[in-house]
Amino acid sequence: MLLEDVLIVDPVDGEYVGTIEFDKKVEKIVRSNKTHYNSIIMPAFVDPHIHGIMGIDTIASSSNDFQKFKEYEALEGVFLFFPTTVTCTLEKLNDISNNLPDGLKLHIEGPFISEERKGAHNEKYIINPPKNISELEKYIPIEKIGIITIAPEKENFLYFADSCNEKGIRISLGHSNANFETAKMAYEKGYKRITHFPNALSPMHHRDLNMVGAGFYFDFIVEIIADGIHSAPEFVDLVYKIKGADKIILVTDSISATGLKDGDYLLGDLPVKVVDGIARLSNGTIAGSTLRFSQALKNFQKFTKCTLQELAKVTSYNACKDLGLDCGRIAEGKDAKFVQLDNELNILKTWNY
Amino acid sequence: MLLEDVLIVDPVDGEYVGTIEFDKKVEKIVRSNKTHYNSIIMPAFVDPHIHGIMGIDTIASSSNDFQKFKEYEALEGVFLFFPTTVTCTLEKLNDISNNLPDGLKLHIEGPFISEERKGAHNEKYIINPPKNISELEKYIPIEKIGIITIAPEKENFLYFADSCNEKGIRISLGHSNANFETAKMAYEKGYKRITHFPNALSPMHHRDLNMVGAGFYFDFIVEIIADGIHSAPEFVDLVYKIKGADKIILVTDSISATGLKDGDYLLGDLPVKVVDGIARLSNGTIAGSTLRFSQALKNFQKFTKCTLQELAKVTSYNACKDLGLDCGRIAEGKDAKFVQLDNELNILKTWNY
Known part of the structure; x- marks a missing residue:
């Protein structure tokens, strides 16, 4: 699975735009230098x-x-x-x-x-x-x-x-x-x-x-x-x-x-x-x-x-x-349990549970 | 008047050992590089x-x-x-x-x-x-x-x-x-x-x-x-x-x-x-x-x-x-209203009031 150009919110690494590749675990995160994003990804x-x-x-x-x-x-x-x-x-x-x-x-x-x-x-x-x-x-x-x-x-x-x-x-x-x-x-x-x-x-x-x-x-x-x-x-x-x-x-x-x-x-x-x-x-x-x-x-x-x-x-x-x-992280190797939200913090989708 | 090698405690400049020359006002303060002091001078x-x-x-x-x-x-x-x-x-x-x-x-x-x-x-x-x-x-x-x-x-x-x-x-x-x-x-x-x-x-x-x-x-x-x-x-x-x-x-x-x-x-x-x-x-x-x-x-x-x-x-x-x-300062040009204290914060002397 791939989430492209999302705002990734991690409690340790902070907030940044990037792309997440994941299955049950987060396989790869690539930081982007874009400032625009379509949705927010937070730990579930x-x-x-x-x-x-x-x-x-x-x-x-x-x-x-x-x-x-x-x-x-x-x-x-x-x-x-x-x-x-x-x-x-x-x-x-x-x-x-x-x-x-x-x-x-x-x-x-x-x-x-x-x-x-x-x-x-x-x-x-x-x-x-x-x-x-x-x-x-x-x-x-x-x-x-x-x-x-x-x-x-x-x-x-x-x-x-x-x-x-x-x-x-x-x-x-x-x-x-x-x-x-x-x-x-x-x-x-x-x-x-x-x-x-x-x-x-x-x-x-x-x-x-x-x-x-x-x-x-x-x-x-x-x-x-x-x-x-x-x-x-x-x-x-x-x-x-x-x-x-x-x-x-x-x-x-x-x-x-x-x-x-x-x-x-x-x-x-x-x-x-x-x-x-x-x-x-x-x-x-x-x-x-x-x-x-x-x-x-x-x-x-x-x-x-x-x-x-x-x-x-x-x-x-x-x-x-x-x-x-x-748990509670978005980082490579961690469980890919996410919530996808819009800018008003409405839940759009949940992942992997 | 001269107070030599006292710990000067100013709310703005902090704490340091020095010598104060004063009459009604503080005329001159010279910082020392000594660490030992005999008494503490605080604003009255x-x-x-x-x-x-x-x-x-x-x-x-x-x-x-x-x-x-x-x-x-x-x-x-x-x-x-x-x-x-x-x-x-x-x-x-x-x-x-x-x-x-x-x-x-x-x-x-x-x-x-x-x-x-x-x-x-x-x-x-x-x-x-x-x-x-x-x-x-x-x-x-x-x-x-x-x-x-x-x-x-x-x-x-x-x-x-x-x-x-x-x-x-x-x-x-x-x-x-x-x-x-x-x-x-x-x-x-x-x-x-x-x-x-x-x-x-x-x-x-x-x-x-x-x-x-x-x-x-x-x-x-x-x-x-x-x-x-x-x-x-x-x-x-x-x-x-x-x-x-x-x-x-x-x-x-x-x-x-x-x-x-x-x-x-x-x-x-x-x-x-x-x-x-x-x-x-x-x-x-x-x-x-x-x-x-x-x-x-x-x-x-x-x-x-x-x-x-x-x-x-x-x-x-x-x-x-x-x-x-x-008021409330120990600095050159300010009123010389002080309290002199020992290390247990007992008042030894007051100055100029």
Whole structure:
């Protein structure tokens, strides 16, 4: 295959006009001295935090649903995603993992979270983590777990996190009411990733920075839901200005209502009402998003005026690096997983997934 | 006068060993290639926000008190300070200005502030500003006013601020409950200074940055009380990391109890109890500080690990520039107002004031 005179956007090599020859891998890239180009080629996207889309909910998915999930994500430009659970029983996690096809890994968000910062999670299933991931392994095979969101103030946090770390499971701090001291402890122990910053985290106070302040203060990498609802556009821009494009991972946090009409849905077993695309519990708590990844990148670019190279970082490369995966690049020898976009960042075509 | 082989710290020229020849002005500076020095010479300090010290309170000061105030400040290394009022009647401001010696200008903090963010100010005297500074001029001569703290959400804000600006009075945003939109409006109209950030300001929320978020988001210059009480050391460090040393002005916000024992004092007409050096109203609200300027600079350096050149900016040069004054430098032709310090930043001697 040949893509001629396209704007190639690589997170490392930058933006340049060139021609790409590829099959499953990128075989050859030839730089051009032309300035005109017809379309933009970016690395295909990664969404590490997504509950559902088009009526599909991770927590209630059959094998067939997961296949459809992959197809919908491909339309969004996403080649790698982590179906994300909400707080539920360990037995329920077992059911889900049984239906999960090979090649997909879960993001387990809860049940090891804070009651005070539960957001749209069902409090009755919240528990402390076991001391060792082996206890969880009785319900769900290690190889089916990609990420676990956990509040660092939970009992056994360090024991559990360290045992996950040894097994290659990525720990993300989230749904946490921790103070600055606890946030600092977790950071210094190597746990440097935060789930949907700054949502469901103890807010910054000037006499205790808490989780949100720690997120700014230390060199954490943070998930951001760039829907303009979970946080104001200026907040997203502030995170970008302070932390820079290397420390942001865009996620959708989208739920089954995404792509469907306003109305009544479920998130886990909690009823959710979607009005004007905003999903809430009956008490008004925001309950995930209806954000599509194809919109998230446009929003982020609009909120921050970032470069395309930076956009390639926050939509793919940072998530790949964070997970220890060799992806998110457009370079010779790398997987040829691309998104082709027009100048308004509309997706024209996806390649190889 | 001659100071030989001292470490000269200038906010513009940086830090270097040299010899200074001076009388009222700096006559000559000769750089040395020695690395050893006996003491540090920094520009004398400026405190734009100080209510009192050693039993003296701006709001209850006689002419004689103001003279003593100057002497006490000289001991702190401060050659220029703005005696700061608390919210009171315009008649009271008239009394104060009648006692104010030539060469001193007031920082008028209130009565044009927010009821919701009044801090330790007496709500019963809070009023909207007049449309024009000329209304205030009936009570206090323009030349006796240096700075006015005002909440940007108050009625007539822009009319009043613009009329102050024309007369060379510095407007500082403070004691404000403004949302982001109002903060942005004030910033875009040119009002880019914030009083004792982040105290008595609407806190940052991720769905409305409010005043504190706006302080981080825009290029405001901010007063900081570096006592470790008004805000945590990490908060001060966060402001330094995000905004940089060019955008910070150290102030003490100190009250009459400063330098005296714990006990009962007044701030304006409100009773204040000082316990372990922390001044509070009976409801627990922090009521100014007991911070000495000579301690503020040590704290800031400890909290941020800033360079001495940066310390010269936050203790003097930034305040001078902000007020349109030619001071805060150690350079040939400039006023020879210095502080001589040892390596632990203890003040050894002050020069020319």
